[in-house]
Amino acid sequence: MAPHSFALTMPSDIRFGAGRRAEAVDVTARIAGGGTVLLVTGSSDRHAGPLRQGLEDAGVTVVTARAVGEPTVEAITDVVRTARGARARVVLGVGGGSVLDTAKAAAALVDNGDPLDHLEVVGKGRALQNPVLPWIAVPTTAGTGSEVTRNAVLTAGRVKVSLRSPHLLARVAIVDPDLLQGLPRTPLVHGALDALVQLVEPLISCRANPVTDALARQGLAASLKALPGADTTQAETRENLALASLLGGICLANSGLGAVHGLAGVAGGMLGAPHGALCAAFLPAVLEADLKALRRDPNPQAQQRLDALGPLVTGDPTATATEAIQALTTLTRTLRIPRLADLGLTDGHVDELVQGALAASSTQANPLPLTETEMRDAVLASR
Template sequence: MSEKITFPRVSFTGWGSLSHLADQVNSFKVNKILIITDPFLHKIGLTNEVVAPLIEAGYSPEIYTDIVPEPPLSVGEKLVSYTREKRFDMVIGIGGGSALDLTKLVGVLAGNEGKVEEYLNLTGTKKITKKGLPKILIPTTAGTGSEVTNISVLSLETTKDVVNHDYLLPDVAIVDPALTVSLPAKVTAATGVDALTHAVEAYVSKNASPVSDALALQAMRLISQSIRTAVVNGEDRQARTDMSYGSYLAGLAFFNAGVAGVHALAYPLGGQFHIAHGDANAVLLPYVMGYIRKSCEKRMKDIYEAMGFSSTNLSQVEASLKCVAELERLVKDVNIPQTLRSFNIPEEALEELTNDAIKQKRLLDRSPMPLDKEDIYKIYNMAW
């Protein structure tokens, strides 16, 4: 059976890789550049590291900061309209998943007609036909993997949906761990467990392949053995480097194999209660993996080993159980709450969360264990 494996056109990775930015921009022969970034990153001066080499190269980029975490559809609509109106010919995203997702979205839809909502996966009726503008993505977190995927996630009233097409893949991804050093411990933890979730779900996905497996396993090795240090000591260069590479590899793994149940259940937490995506994945990860464990015991034994533990004298059942326990311990060690109740989610909300999660068919179809409405409610209840 043949497999389609997709990667961005070009990536620069490693400490100091931002130095390639100006040359890459020059290669596209553009004039009007829009930089999309988080207002906090702009406030602390991190965007200056991107803007300075561009100004030195003769460009006058405009900076757009009117974005929010877990961006609602309205933010996307506004940014697409702005980009079309101002006739930019390149977009550069710097920040976490929200900034990068919006950059991909506007880069493509600036060259296509209609509203963003008309391109949504669950309800949209329009098809993307044009590539749009050149896109350069520069993550400042080690977590979302957005810089290597073809998806843009948007928050709706009670859940989330995506716009996805291969045209959303960036033309250039620059993954420089130096840009993650100023990341607060709380965000380091949430985005780091998000990346780990990408790798874990990609590895147990029904769409996994030998290529995605290799990417996912190495991502798990790097993340599980560096996340605690990165959270406690953000200045640790090796930990930050390992987390950035781990996040990048996890992004490639889940882009090619897909994520499943954890993400399907996490989306409504963000939509209904505005819980950050990383936190939503982290709180659910041990519960979902514990629930589906019997469908992927051999693979969970592999995950346990990738996290640095020996399973030599363990059966698959024993190793899979220890894997769930270790995932739970990791979430606890990086100080992410371990129950939905800790996020002030009332028990009576579980049914509505279930109603929204079951709609995420694109994600649930990849789960090694089929999850119906009753299963999803049980998982939410255990997590509560």
């Protein structure tokens, strides 16, 4: 095996544990230093409301921006306009992955111009030239790991693209598992499955490293312990779900993902279907495609990583990748994850989906490059 060479990037201040959301007020007020805070949240004030009140009680001026639905270029532009008008100096994001992506994108763009100057694929992809506003992440769902990643996923037309920079890392990430209590089961499960895939793909990624391996193994154990029950009335389950999401975010930011996310990202823009459901629908067939690619182009290291999934997923030390795929297929069926046809995929989508996934940045970290035929077979098998 070649000598390891890798770099790690993540927020320098990560706070995890039940009740730690209360720290967001003091942290935000300290960083704001008397300046205005832009609070980015969703349609509900359930969790953001008490933090806003705490900041106002501390004498901090707070301006609120709502992020409803997937963040689009147009929506980000509106939030940035709000931030500039208020002369915000700190951004506090309280919500799910879309809210956090909106918060970090707004923090990046307040002093850096048009989103299209910096977006990948649909824009000019330019590096950010000016400083990014400090932002604080308080996730209220478990799945995306956006609180510890360095990119914001935005929708431009029918395409999901990233605003990417190491400067997008949160100044502080506060992960309180108790915020998961009371989440509706369907989005909770979809988020948990997104986190699961964000642990599996870094484990088999061609960019994996020893640190992300250790974190992904810990996160995968937590994820599988929480699923399929996902009962958030139990403190242990909440902690496992939140931990899996956090560790998955760190892993994907440092080892990349794979063809599952390459397909899910393109399909999400095409179909508007839940990202976690798409990831789960693609996962078994893409892993099968990886095994076929290994038969075509043997790679001992990739084979070893895929086979390592067997014991990790099944608990059987003799299991291989084939048994892992069978177990993951059973899990998705137990959780009643719809197939792609049920999510709106038709024959007319397949060519565009395959071509988009082959070009996607996530796909480049797949353990082996997949051919167009192998990618197409994976899509058809997922239908």
